Structure formats: C-alpha cells, structure tokens
Amino acid sequence: MKQIFCHIEKCLGCKSCELACAVEHSLSKQLVAAMREPVVPKQRIRVELIDEHGTLSRYRTLALQCRHCGNALCVQACISGGIRKDEDSGEVRINPEKCVGCWSCVMVCPFGALVRHEGIHRAMKCDHCPDRETPACVDACPTKALVYLEKDGVRTRDVVL
Amino acid sequence: MNILIIGNSAAGTAAVEAIRTRDRQSSIVQLTDELHPLYSRCLLSYYLAGTISRERLQYREMDFHERMRVQLHTGKRAVELDTNRQHVVCDDGSDYLFDKLLIATGSSAKLPGNIPAGIQGVCVLRTLDDVETIREHVRYARCAVVLGGGLIGMKAACALRECGLETKVVVRSKRVLSQMIDDGASQIIGRRLLENRIEVLTETDISEIRSQDHRLVGVETDQGQVIPCELLILAKGVHPNTELIQDTDIRKRQGIETDPYMQTSHENIFAAGDVAEAFDITTEEHAINALWTCAVQQGRIAGLNIIGEQEAYDGAVGMNSLDICNSPLISYGITSPKDGSRYQMLVYEQPANNVYKKIVLKDHRIKGIILLGRIDNAGVLLSLIQRKADVSAFEHELLDDRFNFAKLVGYGDASVLEQYRQW
Ligand SMILES: Cc1cc2nc3c(=O)[nH]c(=O)nc-3n(C[C@H](O)[C@H](O)[C@H](O)COP(=O)(O)OP(=O)(O)OC[C@H]3O[C@@H](n4cnc5c(N)ncnc54)[C@H](O)[C@@H]3O)c2cc1C
Numbered sequence: 001m002k003q004i005f006c007h008i009e010k011c012l013g014c015k016s017c018e019l020a021c022a023v024e025h026s027l028s029k030q031l032v033a034a035m036r037e038p039v040v041p042k043q044r045i046r047v048e049l050i051d052e053h054g055t056l057s058r059y060r061t062l063a064l065q066c067r068h069c070g071n072a073l074c075v076q077a078c079i080s081g082g083i084r085k086d087e088d089s090g091e092v093r094i095n096p097e098k099c100v101g102c103w104s105c106v107m108v109c110p111f112g113a114l115v116r117h118e119g120i121h122r123a124m125k126c127d128h129c130p131d132r133e134t135p136a137c138v139d140a141c142p143t144k145a146l147v148y149l150e151k152d153g154v155r156t157r158d159v160v161l
Numbered sequence: 162m163n164i165l166i167i168g169n170s171a172a173g174t175a176a177v178e179a180i181r182t183r184d185r186q187s188s189i190v191q192l193t194d195e196l197h198p199l200y201s202r203c204l205l206s207y208y209l210a211g212t213i214s215r216e217r218l219q220y221r222e223m224d225f226h227e228r229m230r231v232q233l234h235t236g237k238r239a240v241e242l243d244t245n246r247q248h249v250v251c252d253d254g255s256d257y258l259f260d261k262l263l264i265a266t267g268s269s270a271k272l273p274g275n276i277p278a279g280i281q282g283v284c285v286l287r288t289l290d291d292v293e294t295i296r297e298h299v300r301y302a303r304c305a306v307v308l309g310g311g312l313i314g315m316k317a318a319c320a321l322r323e324c325g326l327e328t329k330v331v332v333r334s335k336r337v338l339s340q341m342i343d344d345g346a347s348q349i350i351g352r353r354l355l356e357n358r359i360e361v362l363t364e365t366d367i368s369e370i371r372s373q374d375h376r377l378v379g380v381e382t383d384q385g386q387v388i389p390c391e392l393l394i395l396a397k398g399v400h401p402n403t404e405l406i407q408d409t410d411i412r413k414r415q416g417i418e419t420d421p422y423m424q425t426s427h428e429n430i431f432a433a434g435d436v437a438e439a440f441d442i443t444t445e446e447h448a449i450n451a452l453w454t455c456a457v458q459q460g461r462i463a464g465l466n467i468i469g470e471q472e473a474y475d476g477a478v479g480m481n482s483l484d485i486c487n488s489p490l491i492s493y494g495i496t497s498p499k500d501g502s503r504y505q506m507l508v509y510e511q512p513a514n515n516v517y518k519k520i521v522l523k524d525h526r527i528k529g530i531i532l533l534g535r536i537d538n539a540g541v542l543l544s545l546i547q548r549k550a551d552v553s554a555f556e557h558e559l560l561d562d563r564f565n566f567a568k569l570v571g572y573g574d575a576s577v578l579e580q581y582r583q584w
Contacts (some may be wrong), residue, residue: 048567054555062567067581073540076175077454078459079203081220098217101208103536104454107482107491110540110580111566116489 001090002148004126004135007065008050010145013061018043020140021065023127039119044126045137046112063137065126066113068092074105074114083123096122139160164467165249165257168265169237170202171194171453172434174221175460176263176467181229184468189231190257192249194238197289199225205292206313209299210320218289218472239266242541244409251559257368261429261467264406264417265460268399268435268451273308276395282377283370283393286317288366295392302391302556306330306380308367310337313480314396317487321392322359329360329388337361341481343497343559345510346517346533353515354485358436362386367393399451401436414438416449421473423463430530431467433459440476442547443494443528450477478546482536488515493543494529495521504528509560518560525553538565545569548576 021030026034026041036043045065052058072092074083082098083105085091101121105114117124129135138146164180164187166173169583173191180189207213209387226233230388234255241250242262242346249257270285272278282302284295299305303326307318310332322328330337336347339352345472354361362382367568371379371387379389401416411425414420417432419439425432434456455477462474498504498521507520520527520542527546532539541564545552554572558564 048565049563050567050571052571052573054558054571059571064566076457079201079220079453080217081201093463098220100204100213101484102203103482103484103491103539106489106536107480107493107539108454108543109540110544110577112541114540115537121484128413158415 001068002128002150004065004128004138005147005149006057007080007145007147008060008062010143011047011061011063012143012145013047013049014142015047016140016142017045017063017137017146018047020136021045021126024136030124042117042119042124044113044117044124063141064111065137066109067111068126068128073108073118075108077104077108079104081123091128092125093127094123094125096120099123113125162260162265162468163258164189164261165259165354166191166263166265167193167249168263168267168434168436169195169199169233169235170265170434171269171456172265172267172437172460172463173263174199175457176433176464177229179461179464180468183465183470185230187468189229191226191231191233192237192239192251192257193233195288195290196236198223198233198235201290202287205286205289206316206320207290209286209295209317212323212324221323238539239405242405242409244411244430247429249298259429263432263460263463263467264425264430264436265434265456266402266405266436267456268401268449269398273367273397275368279375280370280372280377280386281375282372282391283395285395286313287399295394298392299326302326304329304365304388304390305392305394306390307394307396308387309396309398310334310339310361311396311398312338312483313399314394315485316483317394317396318354318359319357321394322357326392329362329390330354330486331340331362331365331367331382333364333366335363337363341492341496342531343519343531345508345519346490346531349512349515349517349533350485350488352488353488357486359486383450394414399435401449401451402434406456406556410522414447414478418447419459421476422466422471423459424466431463433463439474442476442478442549446516448477450479452477452479452481454480475547478543480543482539488534491532491536491539492530493546496529496531497521498529505538507556507560520559521576525551525556527552535562537562541566541569544577550574 021043022041050060080098099122114125138148201220238252305321306308307330353577366383367380368383369381416438423431434564465472482491505522508520518529521529
C-alpha cells in the first residue's frame with residue numbers, strides 16, 4: 001500500500017493541499033462550482049503548526065491526514081461497521097452508508113485525522129482519492145513536500161524533522 | 162486446536178477476526194443464546210428511533226462467519242462449564258469440548274427489585290428482541306418514562322422522543338450521565354434535552370408501578386408525583402453475565418478476573434468484554450468497563466493470545482462518545498473526581514454555544530476529559546492519557562481548539578513521530 005508523507009522541511013503551510021482535497025471531494029470537482037454546492041465540500045487533510053517553543057519563534061508546518069494505521073483504533077471503535085480495513089489494499093475506508101455519526105472514531109484517532117462532516121452528519125477522512133492515480137493533495141503541492149510512497153520506499157529521513 | 166467462543170457480539174467477533182489474521186486452521190465454534198445473526202448492540206437505539214433499518218444493525222457482511230470459517234450456533238445457552246474436562250454443556254443438552262475457551266458473555270440489564278415482572282409496557286433495552294418489544298408498545302403509547310440517566314437511558318430517551326412520544330427521564334442522582342460528565346456539562350445537556358422536550362426529573366426514583374389488566378398505565382415517584390405512561394424503560398445499568406463460572410474455580414470479583422493477556426485464573430480459559438475485569442489506566446484499578454471499544458480491544462487481545470501470540474493489553478480507558486440532541490459529546494476516564502483536592506481541573510466553557518471542555522489532571526498527567534460541542538482532535542488527547550504523558554510543558558494549551566497532533570511534535574515528543582511513520 002502507498003501512503004502520503006509530508007517532508008516537513010519543504011512544507012510552506014500554503015494550504016494548496018486543503019483546497020485541492022476539498023475540490024476533489026466535491027460533486028463537480030471544479031473549484032468555482034464546488035463552492036456553490038448545497039453541501040459545502042470539506043478537506044480531509046489539514047495543515048498543522050509545529051510550534052517548537054509554544055511562542056511561534058520557530059515553527060514549521062505539517063500537512064496531516066489519515067495514516068491508515070495497521071492496527072487502526074478507529075476500526076476497533078466503530079459501532080456500525082462503517083469503518084473497515086480493506087483486506088487487500090490495507091487502506092482504512094469509511095462507508096457513508098453505514099456510518100451513523102456517533103463519533104467513536106473521532107474519540108480514538110491519535111492523529112485527529114477523523115473529523116465530523118456536519119453537513120452530512122458522517123465521519124470523514126482521507127481516502128487516497130480513489131478516482132485518481134495520485135491523491136489530489138500530492139499533485140497540488142507546489143514544493144513537492146507531499147509525496148505518495150510505497151511503504152518500503154520510505155526512509156526515515158524522508159519524514160523526520 | 163478447538164477454540165470455543167461463548168458470545169457473538171463485540172468481544173467474540175473481535176476475537177474471531179484477530180485469530181483469523183494469523184490462523185486459518187484451528188476450528189472455531191461460537192455460541193450465542195440469541196436467535197439472531199451478528200448485530201451491533203450500540204445501534205439498537207438508532208433502529209428504535211427509525212434512523213436506520215433493521216438490516217443496518219448488521220455490522221459485518223452476511224457471510225462473515227462463513228468467510229471466517231466459524232461454526233456459529235445460535236439459540237444455545239451455555240449452562241455448565243467443567244474446567245477440568247474442558248467441556249461446556251448447553252441448555253438443549255448439546256455439549257462442546259475445547260482446547261481454548263473465550264467467555265464473552267457480556268452483560269444484562271439490571272432489574273430494580275421493586276418493579277414487578279410481567280407487566281406489559283415495562284421493558285429493558287439490551288437485545289434486538291427487546292427493541293422489537295419496545296417498538297410494539299411505541300405503536301400505541303403516548304408517554305414514556307425512562308428510569309436511569311446513563312448512556313443507554315439517554316440513548317433510549319432520545320430515540321423515544323424521535324418516535325414522537327412524550328418522554329421523561331427519572332434519575333436518582335443530581336444529573337444525567339453522572340458517570341460520564343460533571344455539573345458544568347450536564348447543565349448544558351439538561352438545557353438541550355429540555356429544548357428537545359425531554360424532561361429530566363433528578364434526585365427522583367420510581368416507587369410504584371400502576372397497571373390495569375397487566376398493562377402499564379403510569380408510575381409513581383418517591384416525590385409523590387404520578388406520571389401517566391404506557392411505556393417504561395428500565396435503564397439502571399448492567400451486570401456481567403458470570404452465571405456460567407459460578408460453580409467453577411475461575412476467579413471473579415464483580416466480573417471475571419483477567420491478566421494482561423485476557424487470561425482468567427485458568428490457563429486455557431480467557432474472558433473479554435462486559436463480563437471481564439481488566440486494568441483501567443485512569444483509575445489504576447481492575448474494573449469492568451462495559452463499553453464497545455473496550456470489548457473489541459479485549460476480544461482482539463484474547464484472540465491473539467488464544468493462538469499463542471503474546472500480545473498484552475495496555476489497559477482500558479473508560480470512554481464514551483455520543484451525539485445528544487445534535488451536540489457531540491466525548492468523555493474519558495475520571496471526569497468529576499470524588500476527592501477533588503488531589504486533582505487539578507482545567508475548564509473552558511461557552512454555554513451560549515453549547516461548548517464545554519474540561520481536563521482533569523493528577524501529577525501533570527491527564528486522568529479525565531469532557532469535550533462537549535467541540536470534539537476535533539479528541540483522540541490526540543486520549544493518546545496522552547494512554548501514554549501517561551507528562552503534560553506540564555503544554556498544560557496551558559490543552560483546552561485550545563487548535564491543540565492537535567503537530568503540537569505534540571513541536572514539543573519534541575519523539576514517540577509520536579514514530580507513530581506517524583508507521584502504519
Ligand atoms: C442500547 C445500547 C447502546 C449502547 N451504546 C453504546 C455506545 O454508544 N458506546 C459504547 O461504548 N457502548 C455502548 N453500549 C454497550 C456495548 O453494547 C457493550 O459494551 C458491548 O456490546 C459489549 O460486548 P460484549 O461482546 O462484551 O457482550 P454483549 O454485547 O453483551 O454480548 C454477549 C453475547 O454473549 C451471548 N451470551 C451471553 N450469555 C450466554 C450464554 N450463557 N450462552 C451463550 N451465549 C451467551 C449473548 O447472546 C451475546 O451474543 C450500548 C449498549 C446498549 C444495550
């Protein structure tokens with residue numbers, strides 16, 4: 001399985017990934033049209049601030065999304081069978097037909113990568129953009145901070161601070 | 162190896178899944194005294210409210226047991242356990258030998274002693290059959306009373322209100338959800354309930370049942386109030402189903418005692434879920450946490466150890482999540498400690514926006530959390546409880562809505578980056 005990683009040193013915090021993600025998860029997949037959709041599309045990736053001393057004197061940014069954990073706590077917490085690990089790909093997937101919006105997954109995700117989509121009262125998270133070869137956030141990243149790599153291709157220095 | 166699992170719910174199912182990730186060979190037989198295939202108990206209130214269909218109660222595929230190569234025997238109640246011969250007998254006389262046994266018999270609704278049995282309209286909410294019975298009464302009932310303001314009581318009350326019934330909740334304590342939240346949060350919840358026309362009678366109990374021709378017509382409270390109603394839901398908590406081990410040497414206190422491998426005092430017998438006592442990280446005591454997530458995690462650990470994978474349970478954290486009258490609410494651990502002096506509390510509230518957040522600390526470690534209205538990144542805080550992390554460096558930021566995973570990275574917590582790299 002491939003996973004999205006963020007080179008923290010290259011991330012500018014520009015949020016191009018957030019925008020691309022929201023557009024990709026809209027009905028129209030077009031920015032202008034997406035903004036007018038009845039349910040405002042939301043991003044499943046979030047640029048977070050790594051603030052070293054809590055004073056903003058030195059900070060970096062991290063674009064974070066679902067880690068598709070091996071022993072995924074959200075799958076264990078889900079009361080409806082709406083979050084399952086795909087046995088073949090290893091991806092953790094949400095089935096919106098089954099999700100009841102109890103937020104048990106939000107309760108346990110150590111990354112805060114599962115959030116509420118209030119418009120549809122369902123949990124949502126990164127799905128690796130099933131309609132695309134490369135996830136939209138990775139394609140949209142202007143500095144190539146976001147990469148989509150095979151597990152074995154990841155070296156520690158690719159993703160450390 | 163012959164594996165026998167008693168119970169076909171959260172813990173039993175998690176055990177099956179864990180076993181089959183590494184072992185396709187061993188024979189697995191699963192018993193349940195219910196007649197239904199696998200369903201999620203936690204969804205029963207959604208089915209009662211009509212938000213989901215009966216089919217959606219099924220939380221695994223129809224052919225789950227077939228694919229997992231499990232022989233599921235429904236409608237069989239295990240009544241006898243011989244720990245020496247490793248042998249279980251069911252109520253219909255059928256019997257099973259096992260090499261390894263998992264007791265995942267869960268719990269049952271507690272019945273208050275002063276309420277007579279056999280009155281139409283007096284119900285509990287525990288099984289699918291219970292809900293079908295409640296639904297029959299909902300057809301003609303106009304008013305419902307729920308006795309008990311815990312998680313199940315509140316879920317029942319909200320569901321009955323959605324069915325259009327006039328609904329009252331009777332609780333003995335000063336507030337609803339008293340195990341889960343504190344006074345501050347319960348004031349907001351109380352108001353939300355009232356806005357949804359669910360009335361809560363606190364510090365009250367039911368003293369008498371009124372019936373006509375064995376049909377419920379009302380209840381009388383110990384405050385002298387008579388409430389006409391056609392439906393009464395008893396939600397005074399649950400007790401573990403430990404009858405099976407009564408005459409055995411398996412050790413139990415309230416629930417069946419387990420070690421970190423979910424093993425009981427008998428080396429080939431394991432226990433998990435609502436029936437088991439396990440170490441609790443926040444209280445630092447062994448206790449039952451009758452919760453779905455705990456049952457699944459314990460079932461998984463039991464399953465792995467049954468097939469000889471030595472994996473230990475980190476311990477439970479009592480945790481609840483529910484969406485109550487459209488306000489998301491999550492709580493963990495000790496939220497209103499009895500001996501407050503040994504704890505430090507951080508509170509942030511915006512009552513007008515139905516927001517309330519609280520962190521309970523002891524020796525700079527998080528022991529409990531309430532998040533009402535704003536729950537993003539809740540799991541990041543949970544990870545701090547589970548790791549017993551010293552939070553003194555960022556205590557002042559814990560209640561900030563922007564407290565997130567990157568904050569932990571910023572504060573130089575190396576273990577979280579390790580977590581990020583793995584999957
Ligand atoms: C309405 C409702 C809502 C809930 N909502 C939540 C929620 O939102 N979040 C949460 O964390 N928890 C919730 N819970 C609690 C949660 O459902 C339980 O913690 C969980 O189901 C425990 O799983 P378990 O496998 O230990 O046991 P159980 O679910 O109790 O299942 C026990 C199994 O054992 C079988 N069994 C018992 N005795 C025998 C016997 N002698 N022989 C054969 N079979 C036997 C039963 O048939 C059943 O299959 C809710 C419970 C209810 C009733």
